[in-house]
Amino acid sequence: MAIRLALLMAIVLPLLWSAIFFELSRKREHLLATSEAQAGHLAEFFAEQVQTTVQIIDLALVDFRNQWRDRRDGFDAAVAERQQFLEKDFVFQVSILDRDGKLVYNSNNPHPQPADFSDRTHFRVHRDLPGDKLYISEPLLGRISARWAIQFTRPLHDSKGRFDGVIVLSVPPEYFTRISRRVVVGSQDSLSVLRRQGDLLARWPSIRFTPGETFKEVPFRDAPPGTGGTMEKAAQLDGVRRRYAWQSLAKYPLAVSYGQSTEELLAPHARERRIYLASGAAVSLVLVLVGWLALNAFRLRSQRLQAEHVRKLIETAPDAFISLDAGGKVMEWNTQAEIMFGWRHQDTIGRPLHELVLPAELVDCHLAWLAERRDRRGLEAGPPAGERLEMPALHRDGRRLLLEMTVGTLRVGNALRFNAFIREISERKRVEQELRHAKETAETATRTKSEFLANMSHEIRTPLNGILGMAHVSLNADMPPAQRHYVETILRAGRGLMRIINDILDVSKLEAGKLELEHAGIHLDSLLSEVTVPFETALHEKGLWLRIDKDPSLPAWIVGDGLRIQQILGNFISNAIKFTAAGGITVLMSRVENDARGPLLRLAVRDTGIGLSPIQKATLFRPFQQGDASITRQYGGTGLGLAICRQLAELMEGEVGVDSTEGAGSTFWCVLPLQPSPRAGEAGGEARPHTSQAGMLSGARILVVEDNEFNQQVTMELLGSQGAQVSVAGNGKDALDALHAQAFDCVLMDVQMPVMDGYAATHAIRAVPAWRDLPVLALTANVYKSDRDKAAAAGMNDLVAKPFEPESLYSQLAFWLRDGRHAAPANTANATLQPAAPATLREDGVVDLGRLAAMVGDDPATIRRFVLRFIGTTEQAIAEMQAAFDARDLAALHALGHRVKSGARTVGADALAASCERLEAQPDLPQPSQLSELRMMLDAFRDALQLPRAAGPVQGATAVRRDIKVVATDLHRE
Numbered sequence: 001m002a003i004r005l006a007l008l009m010a011i012v013l014p015l016l017w018s019a020i021f022f023e024l025s026r027k028r029e030h031l032l033a034t035s036e037a038q039a040g041h042l043a044e045f046f047a048e049q050v051q052t053t054v055q056i057i058d059l060a061l062v063d064f065r066n067q068w069r070d071r072r073d074g075f076d077a078a079v080a081e082r083q084q085f086l087e088k089d090f091v092f093q094v095s096i097l098d099r100d101g102k103l104v105y106n107s108n109n110p111h112p113q114p115a116d117f118s119d120r121t122h123f124r125v126h127r128d129l130p131g132d133k134l135y136i137s138e139p140l141l142g143r144i145s146a147r148w149a150i151q152f153t154r155p156l157h158d159s160k161g162r163f164d165g166v167i168v169l170s171v172p173p174e175y176f177t178r179i180s181r182r183v184v185v186g187s188q189d190s191l192s193v194l195r196r197q198g199d200l201l202a203r204w205p206s207i208r209f210t211p212g213e214t215f216k217e218v219p220f221r222d223a224p225p226g227t228g229g230t231m232e233k234a235a236q237l238d239g240v241r242r243r244y245a246w247q248s249l250a251k252y253p254l255a256v257s258y259g260q261s262t263e264e265l266l267a268p269h270a271r272e273r274r275i276y277l278a279s280g281a282a283v284s285l286v287l288v289l290v291g292w293l294a295l296n297a298f299r300l301r302s303q304r305l306q307a308e309h310v311r312k313l314i315e316t317a318p319d320a321f322i323s324l325d326a327g328g329k330v331m332e333w334n335t336q337a338e339i340m341f342g343w344r345h346q347d348t349i350g351r352p353l354h355e356l357v358l359p360a361e362l363v364d365c366h367l368a369w370l371a372e373r374r375d376r377r378g379l380e381a382g383p384p385a386g387e388r389l390e391m392p393a394l395h396r397d398g399r400r401l402l403l404e405m406t407v408g409t410l411r412v413g414n415a416l417r418f419n420a421f422i423r424e425i426s427e428r429k430r431v432e433q434e435l436r437h438a439k440e441t442a443e444t445a446t447r448t449k450s451e452f453l454a455n456m457s458h459e460i461r462t463p464l465n466g467i468l469g470m471a472h473v474s475l476n477a478d479m480p481p482a483q484r485h486y487v488e489t490i491l492r493a494g495r496g497l498m499r500i501i502n503d504i505l506d507v508s509k510l511e512a513g514k515l516e517l518e519h520a521g522i523h524l525d526s527l528l529s530e531v532t533v534p535f536e537t538a539l540h541e542k543g544l545w546l547r548i549d550k551d552p553s554l555p556a557w558i559v560g561d562g563l564r565i566q567q568i569l570g571n572f573i574s575n576a577i578k579f580t581a582a583g584g585i586t587v588l589m590s591r592v593e594n595d596a597r598g599p600l601l602r603l604a605v606r607d608t609g610i611g612l613s614p615i616q617k618a619t620l621f622r623p624f625q626q627g628d629a630s631i632t633r634q635y636g637g638t639g640l641g642l643a644i645c646r647q648l649a650e651l652m653e654g655e656v657g658v659d660s661t662e663g664a665g666s667t668f669w670c671v672l673p674l675q676p677s678p679r680a681g682e683a684g685g686e687a688r689p690h691t692s693q694a695g696m697l698s699g700a701r702i703l704v705v706e707d708n709e710f711n712q713q714v715t716m717e718l719l720g721s722q723g724a725q726v727s728v729a730g731n732g733k734d735a736l737d738a739l740h741a742q743a744f745d746c747v748l749m750d751v752q753m754p755v756m757d758g759y760a761a762t763h764a765i766r767a768v769p770a771w772r773d774l775p776v777l778a779l780t781a782n783v784y785k786s787d788r789d790k791a792a793a794a795g796m797n798d799l800v801a802k803p804f805e806p807e808s809l810y811s812q813l814a815f816w817l818r819d820g821r822h823a824a825p826a827n828t829a830n831a832t833l834q835p836a837a838p839a840t841l842r843e844d845g846v847v848d849l850g851r852l853a854a855m856v857g858d859d860p861a862t863i864r865r866f867v868l869r870f871i872g873t874t875e876q877a878i879a880e881m882q883a884a885f886d887a888r889d890l891a892a893l894h895a896l897g898h899r900v901k902s903g904a905r906t907v908g909a910d911a912l913a914a915s916c917e918r919l920e921a922q923p924d925l926p927q928p929s930q931l932s933e934l935r936m937m938l939d940a941f942r943d944a945l946q947l948p949r950a951a952g953p954v955q956g957a958t959a960v961r962r963d964i965k966v967v968a969t970d971l972h973r974e
Contacts, residue, residue: 005291005294005295005298006291008291009287009288009291012287013284013287013288016280016283016284016287017280017284020276020277020279020280023276024269024272024273024276027269027272028266028269031265031266031268031269032243032265032266035243035260035265036230036243036245039230039243039244039245039258039259039260040228040230040245040247042245042258043228043245043246043247043256043257043258044228044247046191046247046256046258047228047247047248047249047255047256050176050193050249050254050256051249051250051251051252051254053175053176054134054136054152054249054251054252054254055251057092057152057169057171058134058152058154060082060092060169061134061152061153061154061167061169062154063078063082064078064079064082064094064167064169065154065156065167067079068096068105068156068167069156075105076107079094079107092169092170092171093106093107093108093145093149093169093170094106094107094167094168094169094170095107095167095168095170096156096165096166096167096168097117097123097165097166097167097168098164098165099127099163099164099165100116100118101116101117101118101119101120101123101127101166102114102115102116102117102118103115103116103117104165108145115143117143120137120140120151121137122135122137122151122153122166122168123153123166125153126153126154126155126163126166127155127163127166131155132154132155132157133154134152134153134154134252135151135152135153135154136150136151136152136195136201136252136253136254137150137151137152137153138150138195138199138201139173139200139201139202142170145170147172148172148173149170149171149172149173150170150171150172150173150176150201150202151168151169151170152168152169152170152171153166153167153168153169154166154167155167173193173201173202173203174202174204175202176193176201176202177191177193177202177203177204187261187264188240188242188261188263188264189242189258189259189260189261189264190203190204190205190235190242190257190258190259191203191204191256191257191258191259192204192256192257192259193254193255193256194215194218194220194254194255194256194257195253195254195255196220196221196248196253196254196255197214197221198214198215198217198218198221199214200214200215201254203237215236218246218255219231219246220246220248220255223248223255224248225248225249225250225251226248226249226250227247227248228245228246228247228248229245229246230243230244230245230246231243231244231246232244232262235259240261240263241261241262241263242259242260242261242262243259243260243262243265244257244258244259244260245257245258245259246258314332314334315334315335316335317334317336317421318336319336319421319422319423320334320336320337320339320340320341320421320422320423321333321334321336321337321419321420321421321422322334322337322353322419322420322422323417323418323419323420324353324370324417324418324419324420325415325416325417325418326370326374326415326416326417326418327352327370328352328353328354328366328367328370328418329350329351329352329353330348330349330350330351330352330353330356331349331417332419333345333348333349337422340395340401340422340424341356341357341393341394341395341396341401342395342396342397343356343357343396353366354366354367356396357393357394357395358393358394359392359393359394359400362391362392370418373409373416373418374416387406387407387408388404388405388406388407389404389405389406389407390402390403390404390405390425391403391405401424401426402424402425402426402429403422403423403424403425404422404423404425405420405421405422405423406420406421407419407420408420467490467494471487471490471491471494474487517561517564517651517652518561518562518563519559519560519561520559520560520561520562521557521558521559521677522557522558522559522560522562522565522677523556523557524550524554524555524556524557524558524589525550525556527562527565527566527569528548528550528587528589530566531566531569531570531573532546532548532573532587534570535570535573535574535577538577539577539585542577542580542581543582544577544580544582544583544584544585545583545584545585546584546585546586546587547584547585547586547587548586548587548589549586549587549588549589549590550588550589550590551589551590551591553591554589554590554591554601554674555676555677557676557677558601558674558675558676558677559675559676559677560652560672560675561652564648564651564652565603565672567644567645567648568603568645568648568649568656568670569587569603569605569670571641571642571644571645572603572604572605572645572668572670573585573587573605574641575605575641575642575668576605576606576607576609576666576668579607579609579610579666580607580608580609580610580665581609581610582608583607583608583609583665584607584608585605585606585607585608586605586606586607587603587604587605588602588603588604588605588606589601589602589603589604590602590604591674592671597673598673598674599673599674600654600671600672600673600674601671601672601673601674602669602670602671603669603670603671603672604667604668604669604670605667605668605669606665606666606667607665607666607667608665609665609666610662610663611660611661611662611663611664611665611666612658612660612661612662612666613662617658617660620642620658621642621643621645621646621656622643642656642668645670649670649671649672652672652673653672653673654670654671654672654673655670655671656668656669656670656671657669697719697722697723697724697810697813697814697817698722698723698724699723699724699725700723700724700725700745700746700813700817701724701725701727701742701743701744701745701746702719702724702725702726702727702744702745702746702747702748702813703726703727703728703729703735703738703739703744703746703747703748704716704719704726704727704728704729704748705728705729705730705731705732705734705735705747705748705749705750705753705758705761705779706728706729706730706748706750706753706779707730707731707750707753707754707899708750708873708899708902708903709869709873710866710869710870710873710874710903710906711750711779711802711902711903711906712728713866713869714866714906715748716728717866718806718809719813722810724813727742727744730753731753731754731755731756731757731761732749732753732755732756732757732758732760732761732764733755733756733761734755735747735749735761736756736761736764736765739765739771739774744774745774745775745817746774746775746776746777746813746816746817747765747774747775747776747777748777748779748800749761749762749776749777749778749779749796750778750779750780750902751778751779751780751791752780752895752898754895758778758779758794758796759790759791759794762776762794762795762796763794763795765795766795775797775798775816775817776795776796776797777796777797777798777799777800777812777813777816778791778796778798778799778800779800779802780799780800780801780802787799797816798812798815798816800812802902802905802906866907867907870903870904870906870907870909871938871941871942873903874900874903874904874912874938875938877896877899877900878900878931878934878935878938880892880896881893881896881897881931881934882931884896885925885926885928885931888925890924890925893919893925893926894919894920897916897917897919897920898916898920900912900913900916900934901913901916901917901920904916907941909937909941911937911940912934912937912938912940912941915930915933915934915937916934918930919934
């Protein structure tokens with residue numbers, strides 16, 4: 001109804017005012033048209049009067065001229081006689097000028113004094129121009145009479161027709177406007193007589209002006225004689241705006257203009273307009289008032305209906321409803337509240353709530369709650385948002401209830417109301433507890449499964465590494481072909497088993513969401529080479545060809561995770577080789593344009609193998625799925641590889657698929673976002689050389705800031721072997737002291753250290769102007785994007801991942817020292833940090849000495865020295881952990897865990913490093929079993945190297961060398 005009434009008002013009021021303004025406009029136009037016609041008639045009438053007057057004057061002028069020529073002696077009598085026949089107010093003067101312009105006669109003075117009028121226009125026009133025409137001059141001030149007069153003149157001729165003078169009849173200007181006194185009615189109306197050129201001859205009403213004044217713009221200047229017209233303008237003489245009607249004379253070069261004041265003309269319309277507007281306003285006010293009263297009545301009715309509806313809703317609501325006043329007294333108590341608390345409605349109204357349902361220990365809290373909300377949320381603040389509370393309450397019979405309530409504050413007039421919807425949640429809490437327990441049980445089972453898989457992989461890999469290592473060593477020895485075939489079979493089977501284990505662990509990591517992507521520069525040609533070279537032997541053994549088809553429009557470098565892309569392509573190629581008996585394989589790399597997603601990189605592997613049926617394609621990318629059971633029996637495999645490819649592609653915001661026809665080969669493809677790298681090498685950074693540039697380190701002064709003594713020794717050995725001058729600091733504060741004492745060319749800065757960490761130390765370094773360009777490289781095992789961003793924000797130039805590859809470390813140091821000492825890129829703030837060794841999907845075994853050997857060389861004595869040093873420092877750190885645990889010093893435990901983790905990764909003890917990382921990330925004090933686990937991990941490290949658990953010498957260089965070859969077998973998948 002309110003909408004309909006508003007629409008009605010919106011229609012009626014505009015229609016009313018439209019009608020009012022239309023009628024006012026029509027009346028105004030009618031008034032103007034009527035007045036214009038009336039003014040036109042008056043202008044014509046005045047023009048006829050002026051023309052008649054001029055004709056009379058001209059006839060008198062001709063008659064006087066004849067009298068002057070024929071009876072000059074009786075001329076005075078003739079002039080006096082003619083004056084008697086003219087109107088009484090027509091007082092004129094007759095003058096005669098001789099051929100030289102001298103005054104020879106004047107009717108007011110028959111013997112005038114000599115006067116020269118040869119300069120007057122009305123004399124010169126007859127003297128200079130032939131003919132006998134009437135000339136009407138502009139008003140002139142008489143030299144003798146000293147009065148304004150219009151001169152009507154004709155020429156005099158002698159008996160031979162020669163110019164002999166001028167006869168002048170002078171008429172006062174007001175003679176021409178005398179009739180207007182009887183006709184013009186408006187107080188500001190005007191009547192004017194003008195010459196065609198715009199010269200004003202006469203005007204009524206008379207105002208102070210100069211007769212003969214010329215008007216610049218007159219519409220009749222070029223109008224044909226006898227025509228008329230209208231115009232509206234402000235008068236040049238008095239500024240009054242008038243509507244004019246003008247009429248030009250048909251026989252004489254004169255025009256008459258009659259003007260009506262626009263204000264006076266429209267005065268009746270203005271009065272009528274005020275009446276109309278007042279009437280419209282009154283009607284509108286009445287309509288609005290009626291509408292407001294109707295709306296108010298409707299609103300009151302709606303409020304009553306709404307209140308009744310709300311009351312019914314509250315009564316039938318499934319939840320209890322209670323309303324309190326500002327003092328906490330009950331104002332509303334619905335049926336569900338009666339059921340929940342056992343109190344009837346009539347027993348609760350007006351009583352304080354805390355007397356009915358609150359336990360004694362909550363009464364003070366309840367009263368404080370009411371007071372706090374009265375003070376904080378007064379009437380002027382308006383109603384606050386609802387609050388959700390959980391609290392205990394009492395039934396009338398004394399039973400305790402657990403309630404959940406939503407409380408809101410409402411203003412009713414000038415009073416506050418606290419409204420609460422209440423639900424009894426004891427049963428829900430019991431179910432939630434059961435669900436929480438079930439969730440924790442499931443999470444524990446998942447965690448147990450992951451730990452079981454990790455432990456089993458370690459247990460399986462340790463003997464498997466020995467098998468693979470011994471098989472590899474055996475192949476280097478001379479043996480009969482049959483035995484060589486047996487060993488090669490063992491090696492192939494072991495590698496296949498290793499791939500299966502890796503696939504299972506990869507799926508576990510992906511399901512747990514523990515995989516993070518890297519964004520680095522990828523050289524596409526190098527990627528294709530690296531992913532295809534490992535398959536050359538398998539291709540040769542099966543007699544298959546391999547072709548590469550790369551789109552030339554692709555950029556040379558892109559940004560992405562090269563390791564993941566290699567893994568996807570490698571899996572596609574491996575499957576293609578497995579299921580292709582003859583023919584070959586084509587690796588395709590192309591660019592695809594997509595309007596919604598932008599440019600895409602399409603990777604595909606096409607084979608000439610057995611192909612797939614539609615049913616097989618539908619389940620191919622699911623975990624543990626292959627085409628069918630016969631394929632598993634014939635070709636082997638776990639069915640995990642393609643599922644891993646699908647999950648990796650989805651992590652990179654891409655997708656995988658297959659196009660295949662059974663018996664005609666398959667094309668496995670992957671589409672990923674294409675992001676060209678701004679320059680060769682790293683994403684957003686300069687290309688790093690991949691070959692060693694260690695020669696540039698000779699003589700370089702490098703400060704190593706590292707709290708782990710084992711890592712200090714490893715780094716000093718690596719850099720010292722290349723001729724660098726290495727100094728060591730145990731924390732950030734010692735590093736600042738060293739920089740103040742000595743000049744350095746570069747700083748290798750660990751990020752987590754006691755006293756002062758690497759980030760704070762780098763901030764302090766950058767605060768010193770002399771050190772702002774000093775290269776600072778972060779040493780950290782955390783190589784994710786967040787860690788690189790944090791290092792860059794602290795002012796670090798680059799990041800070196802621990803454990804580091806020597807060639808990568810040398811390359812990075814050479815890069816930052818390439819332009820001489822203290823050289824750094826111009827924009828270090830935006831430098832993209834790139835780890836030397838990106839994270840992989842592998843799960844290392846108990847020990848991988850190959851990593852330590854890659855850093856310090858394959859010399860058994862050197863490895864022996866570092867291993868013993870690591871064991872010694874780790875035993876000391878575990879003892880310090882026990883002391884920190886006893887003192888409940890969580891910060892010290894975290895710092896010690898980080899220190900042991902760093903050294904463990906350096907020697908390849910990844911299981912021990914993983915345990916330390918879990919300890920470091922734990923928010924609470926660990927269980928005693930976790931410290932025991934670290935000791936067990938260290939013992940497992942000793943056992944893997946066949947070292948005695950008690951401190952003692954290593955079993956000789958031969959044993960260490962054997963361990964390197966066997967235990968440190970490369971577990972990295974290409």
